[in-house]
Structures are given as structure tokens and as C-alpha cells.
Amino acid sequence: MSQSNSETARAGRIVAIYPGSFDPITNGHLDLIDRGARLVDRLIVAILQNRSKHPLFTVEERTEMLREVTAGFSNVEIDSFEGLLVDYAARHHANAILRGIRAISDYEHELQMALMNRRLRPETETIFLMASEDNSFISSRLVKEVISLNGNVSGLVPKTVEERLRQKLQLRKEG
Ligand code: PNS
Secondary structure, eight states: OOHHHHHHHHTTOOEEEEEEOOTTOOHHHHHHHHHHHHHSSEEEEEEEOOGGGOOSSOHHHHHHHHHHHTTTOTTEEEEEEOSOHHHHHHHTTOOEEEEEEOSHHHHHHHHHHHHHHHHHOTTSEEEEEEOOGGGTTOOHHHHHHHHHTTOOOBTTBOHHHHHHHHHHHHHHHHO
């Protein structure tokens, strides 16, 4: 165990990273943040800066939205990262990675990532939380598809995110 991580562990604190694209944050993500924040001492929601993915929202916009909707959580911080997740975790003395599982279809990919991350940095344990029933079908990808086809996404994303989605899609149509 590295020096910094053993210090984290000795103090008995759980510092967890919740990584993802969050393009944009959904009520499923928010539920996971809510439940995760109760389990750990400090939760860092880390947005992946992935240049190859062509996101709808910039990292700055995603950061703003996440900050708005998590303002009420005293132990939650919003950040972004590039490169390997485990290196980011090490820099922040995190001893856990938080991920959600919605359906069995998520399991294989999540297992692969958790095992790879464990191999790269055994000190960081992945914690999985099952999505709540109401949120188990929500994904950022489907929300974007439904709203772009004028479908109703209320209850799937926070209100402020829904407004930003509409603005963004309107701008795209005009542009
Ligand atoms: O919300 P997503 O898009 O499913 O999140 C995927 C994420 C960000 C967790 C994953 O792509 C990631 O950790 N990327 C960082 C690069 C990395 O560490 N790759 C090896 C992990 S197995």
C-alpha cells in the first residue's frame, strides 16, 4: 500500500471518486450521488475529459450543471480529469471508486473496468450501487435522443438540465 493511501486508510476515511461522462447528469446519476455521499466521507464526482467522444456539453457546462444540482451535499465536490482514473484517484488519495449498475447489460463492462482498475491500483476498491428501480432505464444517451425528437424527459433529468438541453438543441438547430 502506498504511503498516501495507507494514511487515508488509517484515518478510516473513505474518499471515493465517482467518474463518468455526465453528458448530461441524469436523475439516475443524482440518485447515485445522493446514496454514495451517505456512505463515504468525501465524494469527488469526476468528469472524464474525453476528446474522442464528441460530447453535447463542454466539460465546463457539465461541471456547472453538476455543481448546481449537488449544491446541497456538503461532502460532494465536482472535478474533471484526463488520463487513467486510478492515477487521478492516487493524486486525490482516494481509496474507492463508485459506480452504478442499472441492468445486467452494464455488468460485463463494469466488471472489466473494476478488474483492470484493481490490477493497476489494488489500493482502490470499486464500490457498486444498484440503480433504484425508477432510474434503472435512464441513460444520458437516451435522454438526448428523446429530447432531440421532442419527447418528454421530465422526471429523467433535473429541471435545470432539461432547460439547458432544450437551449443547446435549439442553438444547434439555428446554427
Ligand atoms: O459514464 P461513463 O462514460 O460510462 O464513464 C466511463 C469512465 C469515465 C468511468 C471510464 O471511461 C474511465 O474510467 N476512463 C478513464 C480512463 C481509464 O482509466 N481507463 C481504464 C479504466 S478500465
